[in-house]
Amino acid sequence: MNKKAFFFSIELLAAENGTEYDFHRIPDLLIDIIENHGERNGNIRTFDLTPNDEDLHTMLDVFYYDTGYLFARASKQRPTGSVIGRDYNTKVAEGLLNGYSEDIKGIELYTYLYINYESSVLQIISAMGAPNENIIKQLICKYRPEYEIKLIPVPNINGIEKIYGKQNSSINSIELELVNPEPVILEHILGQAPNEIAESALGEHLKVSVEIRSEFLRHGITEDTESSDQIIDMIRERINNLGRERLRKASVRGKTEYTKTRDYNFYDENFYFMVDIPVYRMENGRRIYYEEAELTQINLENMNFSYNESRDYILPLIRRTTLK
Known part of the structure; x- marks a missing residue:
């Protein structure tokens, strides 16, 4: 857990x-x-x-x-x-x-x-x-x-900066939560006209949670600093364009050459470390x-x-x- x-x-x-x-x-x-x-x-x-x-x-x-x-x-x-x-x-x-x-x-x-x-x-x-x-x-x-x-x-002051631009940084996974997703997202996932989905479900109160990772257990999404920085820049741009009310969650799990793998949240004000308690x-x-x-x-x-x-x-x- x-x-x-x-x-x-x-x-x-x-x-x-x-x-x-x-x-x-x-x-x-x-x-x-x-x-x-x-x-x-x-x-x-x-x-x-x-x-x-x-x-x-x-x-x-x-x-x-x-x-x-x-x-x-x-x-x-x-x-x-x-x-x-x-x-x-x-x-x-x-x-x-x-x-x-x-x-x-x-x-x-x-x-x-x-x-x-x-x-x-x-x-x-x-x-x-x-x-x-x-x-x-x-x-x-x-x-x-x-x-x-x-x-x-x-505090979690600029926590994402701990891996941004750092030597041999890599990203294992990305988690996003989007409120009122674009209709094309719903249509791509469910194969149904977005308006019909919205009317039959919750109107304008839908949200989509996405976890992006490699389908192979020991592979990451990125393996080098340049690619990792591009991912972080894209997430920052989406936050700026959509605002925190719509993009409610944004985090990556990654590491650098000198740091161990952990979660980096774009929003959290306080620092935390994820632990697995079975x-x-x-x-x-x-x-x-x-x-x-x-x-x-x-x-x-x-x-x-x-x-x-x-x-x-x-x-x-x-x-x-x-x-x-």
Whole structure:
């Protein structure tokens, strides 16, 4: 499953007067909080960060925090009655955690967070319904209220320039989404008069999504800088001619001689790195879904990888050096 990993630089301020501290102090602050306030749960340190005005719990499980990075799972409780369990042999459905109140046992949606200590950069792979990056603010606010945390999204300033005009650049694929496509496009795809399609479908509210790639797995669309630049120039020209309201999505997946393959979006204001988080493996032709501990390890490995792959792009943007 492809997901976006977003990055934030963490700034440490005095809560009283807003004085900014050196970001190198952030790892020691986090380690101190975890060691002195985290509830031991085997090898995990757990925090209950439920706001005072809420009944459903917000939790933080810290798996690693003293090995050069912090890796944690943030979760938000769901009402038990909103989820059911089913026995697929009998087809019978039943409630989960029957007989327990919400403040005793619960069901939670979760996401993962990763903070690399060399730069105090936070990475999160968001999940709908789970806590977002602000869970780190809640942690600091609860246990060290004399401090305040600011999370600043790493910008995607001219991201496409990272491959434009660069040595031996290549493009693997292109993705476009066009609103109100030209009639000839619909006719070419569907072989039907465009007016009939529009009338029988959604009038002027049609859109077409296009992914362009080679039909051969290991081949790209372009293999040299000149051809890659021509593709980028054509997409820019279409954006200028059509506007962002019509050409809603425009991105390429590519690389250069000195950078790894990744997505470059013409619109996104914030930087992200695409990661693949599989939820199952194949054994003897059957899908075997990963258990919670396996998924945790998979997310850790992917977040380690995505930070290391993005590091040389991120650090100059946020003007950060490594730990002294």
